[in-house]
Amino acid sequence: MEKGFDSSSNCITIKIKDFSMLHTFESAQPLTFYADYNKDKNTIKYASASGKLAMLVDLKEDGNTATMSAYGSDGEALYSELKTRFRLKDNMQKIYKSIDKDENISKAISRYRGMRLTINDPWETTLCFIISQFNNVKRIRLIVKNIVDRFGSALECSDGSVINTFPTSRQIMQATDAELRRLGTGFRSKYITSAAEFCTNNMDLYKLSPNNYEKLKSRLMEIDGVGEKVADCIALMGYGNLNAFPTDVWIKRTMEKLYFDGKKTRLFDIHEFAKDYWGKYAGYAQQYLFHDARTSKAKR
DNA sequence: ACCCAGGCGGGCG
DNA sequence: CGCCCGCATGGG
Numbered sequence: 001m002e003k004g005f006d007s008s009s010n011c012i013t014i015k016i017k018d019f020s021m022l023h024t025f026e027s028a029q030p031l032t033f034y035a036d037y038n039k040d041k042n043t044i045k046y047a048s049a050s051g052k053l054a055m056l057v058d059l060k061e062d063g064n065t066a067t068m069s070a071y072g073s074d075g076e077a078l079y080s081e082l083k084t085r086f087r088l089k090d091n092m093q094k095i096y097k098s099i100d101k102d103e104n105i106s107k108a109i110s111r112y113r114g115m116r117l118t119i120n121d122p123w124e125t126t127l128c129f130i131i132s133q134f135n136n137v138k139r140i141r142l143i144v145k146n147i148v149d150r151f152g153s154a155l156e157c158s159d160g161s162v163i164n165t166f167p168t169s170r171q172i173m174q175a176t177d178a179e180l181r182r183l184g185t186g187f188r189s190k191y192i193t194s195a196a197e198f199c200t201n202n203m204d205l206y207k208l209s210p211n212n213y214e215k216l217k218s219r220l221m222e223i224d225g226v227g228e229k230v231a232d233c234i235a236l237m238g239y240g241n242l243n244a245f246p247t248d249v250w251i252k253r254t255m256e257k258l259y260f261d262g263k264k265t266r267l268f269d270i271h272e273f274a275k276d277y278w279g280k281y282a283g284y285a286q287q288y289l290f291h292d293a294r295t296s297k298a299k300r
Numbered sequence: 301a302c303c304c305a306g307g308c309g310g311g312c313g
Numbered sequence: 314c315g316c317c318c319g320c321a322t323g324g325g
Contacts (some may be wrong), residue, residue, distance in 0.1 A: 028306075029306090031306090038306075089312075117307080121323095122304040126304080129306075129307095130308095130322080132305095132306050133303065133305095133306080133308060134306095134307050134308080134320075134321085135305055135306075135307090135321090135322085136306085136322095136323085137305080137306070137324085138304035138305090138324080139305080139322070139323065139324085140306080142323095169311090175310085181321085184321085184322070184323090185321085185322095186320075186321030186322055186324095187308095187319090187320045188308095188320090190323080191304095191308080191309095199316050202308075224308095224309085225307090225308070225309085226308085227307060227308050228307090228308095229307060229308090229309085230306085230307070233306070246306070247306095248305090248306035249307085250302090250304075250305095251305070251306080252303095266315090290306075294306090
């Protein structure tokens with residue numbers, strides 16, 4: 001990984017190996033970055049709820065090396081954020097070697113080489129994955145965008161462009177139920193307002209210990225509307241717990257087909273299997289299987 | 301028309 | 314506990 005900061009243009013440029021923008025974003029995993037993601041131009045505009053990070057990312061891929069350019073006044077802070085959020089320190093060769101246990105994973109790795117997990121703001125991740133329940137990716141993206149457009153605050157970037165920040169839990173608290181429903185949230189509206197209140201007044205997501213997976217997950221499940229699957233998504237994609245193994249309908253079907261002889265299997269047994277089989281990088285195995293399942297289904 | 305989507309809480313046995 | 318149901322909404 002190489003980096004350079006140009007202080008006249010406030011632009012940081014990082015070269016990264018084993019990074020695929022396309023697969024990372026098409027895998028429908030970094031939901032919080034979707035509000036202004038341009039697939040054709042390979043750009044992201046994003047501003048965090050905390051207001052600490054605004055980024056315009058322009059990413060070019062060339063083989064297995066990507067060049068990421070982002071803008072911000074503080075080069076070191078920007079570098080630190082990008083490093084965290086795009087998991088730039090992950091040694092993909094080591095991770096691949098660790099999870100590459102069979103032909104299923106092997107194929108997925110070769111198809112989507114460079115696909116990364118990302119780490120996003122815990123509150124934003126919570127909101128996105130509450131919306132995700134009993135929903136589909138296309139609609140989730142639309143609803144998230146509606147919410148960012150409606151409840152975020154306008155923020156002017158160093159290049160003069162304006163981005164809406166992701167709304168804070170406090171901003172979402174102001175929303176009426178009817179308003180949220182109008183943005184497409186449907187029956188999830190009550191979970192959204194309740195989670196916003198709870199995360200503003202009762203549970204500080206930024207103070208939860210990120211490393212104790214079991215404890216983190218049980219704390220997250222105290223939020224109304226957050227069950228086991230959504231808690232696993234937040235643990236993995238909001239706090240970076242790579243051992244989490246979110247098991248949605250796609251993963252459940254895939255796991256039953258590939259590892260349980262096509263038999264209907266309890267969530268508990270799937271989790272135990274994933275833990276034994278893939279260990280500390282189970283989250284990555286999950287993401288490759290998930291994307292592969294969805295992509296091959298779409299082609300059929 | 302019918303089925304499905306990155307599930308969850310509640311109710312019942 | 315495990316199982317089953319309803320739930321908004323839009324696309325295939």
